[in-house]
Amino acid sequence: MPIAAQEFPSGASWQGLRGVSWLQSLSDEKLAVLATQCRWHRLEPGQMLHGPYTDRRMYVLVGGLLSLGSYSASGRAMIFGHVEPGFFFGAFAPPQPPQRVSVQVHAMQASLVASLSNEELEALIMSEILVMRAVVQHLSELTGVLARRVVSLGTLSVRGRLHAQLLEQAERAGIEGEQALLSPAPRQNDLALMLGTSREEVAREMSRLTRLGLLRREGRNLRICHVDGLRVLLEEAR
Missing domain, CATH: 1.10.10.10 (Winged helix-like DNA-binding domain superfamily/Winged helix DNA-binding domain)
Incomplete structure (x- = not known):
C-alpha cells in the first residue's frame, strides 16, 4: 500500500537547493527565502509522492532517485523514466486536461523533494532572468529525451x-x-x-x-x- 510523503521542515534544507542546476544563479539569501516557500517531502524507498501532475505544483528532486510510471486500463505497468537530483516535474499542468494520464511517482532511494505552486514558480522565473533561461534549457533537454524515447520505442x-x-x-x-x-x-x-x-x-x-x-x-x-x-x-x- 503506497505511503504518502511526509512534510519536511524547509529551514534545515535550503542548502540542498544549491545543488539544483537551474537555481545556481540565486544567492544564498534568495535560496533561503525560496526554501520557506517550498513544501518539503521526505520519502523512503518504495513510497509514493502524491500530488505531481494533479495539483498544479512544480516538484524538484533535491536528493535521491525517483521513478515515473503509469498503469493502463488493463493494469499493465510502464516506467516512463527516472528523475535524478535537480530535475523538476509536474509543473504547467492544465487545470482539467481532456484526457488525464495517471502518473505515479515512487522513490527508488531515500529522497528529498521540494515543490512550489505554479504561481510561485511564475513569480520566480519572471523576476530572475537567469532562472528563466535555465528552465527553458531544461525543458529543451527533456524534449530531446522524450523524442529519443519515442524513436527508440517505435523503431528498435x-x-x-x-x-x-x-x-x-x-x-x-x-x-x-x-x-x-x-x-x-x-x-x-x-x-x-x-x-x-x-x-x-x-x-x-x-x-x-x-x-x-x-x-x-x-x-x-x-x-x-x-x-x-x-x-x-x-x-x-x-
Missing part, C-alpha cells in the same frame, strides 16, 4: 532498446575510457517496464551481453566493460 527491437537504455545510463553515470559503472545495477524488472517488454527477454539479452564480455556484475553494481562495443551493437540494430 527489444534488444536495441535495451542497448540504448544501457548507454543512456552509462552516460549519466559517467564513462571513463571504455567503461561505466552503474551503481546500483538497474533491476531487470524495471528495465522491462521501461522498454515495454518482459523481464525474461531482458534477462536473456543481459546474459548474452555478459557472455560477449560487454557487461559484468560486481556485487550490487553493473559494469559496462566496453561502451563502444555496446554502441556498435546499437548501430547494427538501427
Whole structure:
C-alpha cells in the first residue's frame, strides 16, 4: 500500500537547493527565502509522492532517485523514466486536461523533494532572468529525451532498446575510457517496464551481453566493460 510523503521542515534544507542546476544563479539569501516557500517531502524507498501532475505544483528532486510510471486500463505497468537530483516535474499542468494520464511517482532511494505552486514558480522565473533561461534549457533537454524515447520505442527491437537504455545510463553515470559503472545495477524488472517488454527477454539479452564480455556484475553494481562495443551493437540494430 503506497505511503504518502511526509512534510519536511524547509529551514534545515535550503542548502540542498544549491545543488539544483537551474537555481545556481540565486544567492544564498534568495535560496533561503525560496526554501520557506517550498513544501518539503521526505520519502523512503518504495513510497509514493502524491500530488505531481494533479495539483498544479512544480516538484524538484533535491536528493535521491525517483521513478515515473503509469498503469493502463488493463493494469499493465510502464516506467516512463527516472528523475535524478535537480530535475523538476509536474509543473504547467492544465487545470482539467481532456484526457488525464495517471502518473505515479515512487522513490527508488531515500529522497528529498521540494515543490512550489505554479504561481510561485511564475513569480520566480519572471523576476530572475537567469532562472528563466535555465528552465527553458531544461525543458529543451527533456524534449530531446522524450523524442529519443519515442524513436527508440517505435523503431528498435527489444534488444536495441535495451542497448540504448544501457548507454543512456552509462552516460549519466559517467564513462571513463571504455567503461561505466552503474551503481546500483538497474533491476531487470524495471528495465522491462521501461522498454515495454518482459523481464525474461531482458534477462536473456543481459546474459548474452555478459557472455560477449560487454557487461559484468560486481556485487550490487553493473559494469559496462566496453561502451563502444555496446554502441556498435546499437548501430547494427538501427
